[in-house]
Amino acid sequence: MAISLKRYLFFLLLIFLYPITANSDDYFNRITMASDGRITRFDHSPITVYISSPDVPDDIKQSYVDDIEYALDQWSSISEGQLKFQRIEKEDADIRICWTNKLLSPEGDPLGESSLVQFSQNKFYVNVSILIKGIPTSATSVHKEIRTVALHEIGHAIGLWGHSKDVNDVMYLKTKAMYPTRRDKETLIKLLSYPNGSAFHDNAISELKADISENAYAPHLHLWLGSVYADKGYDDLAIQELTYTLNLDPNFLKAADRLARIFQKEGMNQKAIQYYRELARHEPSSGLFGMIGMLYFQQKDYPLAIDYFQKAYYLDNSNTAVKNNSLTAYHLWASDLIKSGNPNGAISVLNQAMIRFPSSRILYYDLGTAYDYKKEYEKAVEYYKKSLELEPSFEPAKKDIATCMNNMGAEQIQNKNLLAGIDICKQALIWDPNCWQAKKNLEIANLELGRQKQESGLMDDAIVYYRSVIELNPNNIDAYVGLGDAYYEKGLYRESIEYYQNALKIDPNLQYAKDGIAFIKRLININRAKIAGFFIILSTAFVFIAFLLYRSLRNKKTMNNGIVQSER
Ligand SMILES: [Zn+2]
Structure with a gap:
């Protein structure tokens, strides 16, 4: 009995205790x-x-x-x-x-x-x-x-x-x-028992606040709280917590990343700028100025971004990040100006930047691009070459030099300065062997020179230029036709037909080449007929002469016989 009473009391105790402990017995x-x-x-x-x-x-x-x-x-x-x-x-x-x-x-x-x-x-x-x-x-x-x-x-x-x-x-x-x-x-x-993604923001917030009240300076607690706020859509509170996290530990990348993701949201940028400017007014620091610069930078407000990066660098010249950001801002500012058709604006920005960054490969390259855009190719090449001096392996500069050279070459070719054009285009190919525009222009110039030589009757020279064209482009029909014509003029009919046939391999309907071949073949037949006629006449003459000789010998023989007969 006593035992069962004890048991009863035990169970009673359990029943009373259970709901209390069950609620608090997890975390x-x-x-x-x-x-x-x-x-x-x-x-x-x-x-x-x-x-x-x-x-x-x-x-x-x-x-x-x-x-x-x-x-x-x-x-x-x-x-x-x-x-x-x-x-x-x-x-x-x-x-x-x-x-x-x-x-x-x-x-x-x-x-x-x-x-x-x-x-x-x-x-x-x-x-x-x-x-x-x-x-x-x-x-x-x-x-x-x-x-x-x-x-x-x-x-x-x-x-x-x-x-x-x-x-x-x-x-x-x-x-x-x-x-x-x-x-x-x-x-x-x-x-x-809960599906993935179920929201318990308020639980997390109250627990984190309780932890922070015991341990106010733990960066990770502020990061977590800021992240929960951000997920809940409380951006202002999130920014506040994450900024505080970064104040506690400026190298806490996760906090910087989370903050950046909030600011990437539409319309947040201006708000953030106001917030940080207010902070900086009370307590200016290199970090804050850098952050404000970054926000202007994200808005593509480059002059203000550069201004704040400079302020940040002025307060702490060990902050190399802001110096690099400032250079990047100049670069993007100039690139935007060029893209919007204002290369002169870009040049003035870049010249301003060069005072602060006198040996920057990027700025020299940008100056090259600006002059390239203005079609001032010689100047562009000069700046591209300077950027290459600073970084010899910088491939884009080599390609751009080739493009500029090609453009200069094309101008010469258009003005009929063919030899000068060829010379410049060849230089372009040294900077970039794959510059197809330079190859095309060389092809055009050599073909034109081939025609000029042919018209002047200088067939051997014409052949040299036409061959250069074919080296550049084995499918250039005009060069094959030109070679066909030039060899015809030289009287080398077999070669001539061969080149017309090459042209026909590329375009089987090319009537000029067909006519050319037919004409030469007829010419050869006529010549053959002439030669044949000559031989016929010659052999007839031989037969005739032989006949005459025979006759004269026979007459002599007959006479002798006669003599012999008369002695008898
Ligand atoms: Zn843990």
Whole structure:
């Protein structure tokens, strides 16, 4: 009886306690703190995992891989069958585990790091880095530590994007846990009951604010809060938090990136400028001026961008980033002016820039482009060459020199200065052997010269130029016809026919070549007939002479016979 009363009281106690503990016995409210306030988990099964080979001696590699397998098994075993992992040997897995001997992120996990690489709410993967401290070993104490870290980091990877406040939990920041606790399990099961993308911004915001009240200067907390605000659409608050993050840690790239993504939204730029100018008025700094410069730069307001970059550089001349930005602003400013048909404006901007950046390859090249646009090719070439002196491997300058040379050559050819044109176009091909325009102009000039020589009766010279044309373009019909004509004039009929035939190979309907061949063939036949006639006459003459000779011999013989006969 006493026992059953005790039992009764125990159950009563449980019934009263259960609802209280059940509500607070997970840290679900904290699992979207680092994932923009949204459930971010793989909702397919199995989740693929790639474990890269640790950089340790071969005989102990497996012990490191086993630690990861251990962590995966632990999470799988408390998921009520909902989490299945599949190890694959391809690097494009959902979870990609690598080993490192140096952690870079300031976010806090002391021995490992999980980073979400997100393309959209449904498309992402997770990189997990596990720190290998000191000399690799298979010692149990070391691997206990790695298992603890792996358990924690894989917890993030499967969707627990926050830290528990209970020291016993796997998801406690500086955890020592070897096994997930009941709280870890409850949180996981609750997580798995929500689809990926479910919004819990307000939970994340209140948890982050509570954490910040205890630890006001942790950059990662402000980054997370700013990111949640941004996801919720509270841009002003997001900008404020992210700017504060960058004040705490100017090198926190994730914060700068998040901030830039907010400003990329339409209409945000002007707001941001106002915000930073106000800040800079109270507390001018190189960083703030640089940021304002950047915002003007994004708006393509180059004069103001340059102005602010200069101010930033003036306050801190170790800030080389603003110096580079200023150069880029000059470059883009000039490029825009050229594109909008104002090369003179570009030249004056570039000359102004040259005072600050006297040995910039980019500025010399831009000056070349501006003069190129104005068709002042000699000047353009001069500047292109200067840019090449500063960077000899800068290919675009070589191509542009070739184009300018070609244009100069084309002008000469148009003005009938054919030899000068050929000379310049040949130089263009030295700068860029693939400059097809120069090849085309050389072809035209050589053909024209061939015709001129032919008209002047200088067939050998004409042949040289026509051959040059064919070297440049083996399909130039006019050059083959020209060669056909020139060889005809020289009386070399076989060669002449050959070249007309070449022309016909390219254009089988070319009547001129057909007529040419027919004419030469007739000519040859007439000549043959003449020769044949000559031989007929000659042989007739021989026959006649032979007949006469025969007759005269026969007469003599007859006379002799007569003599002999008369003696008898
Ligand atoms: Zn963590």
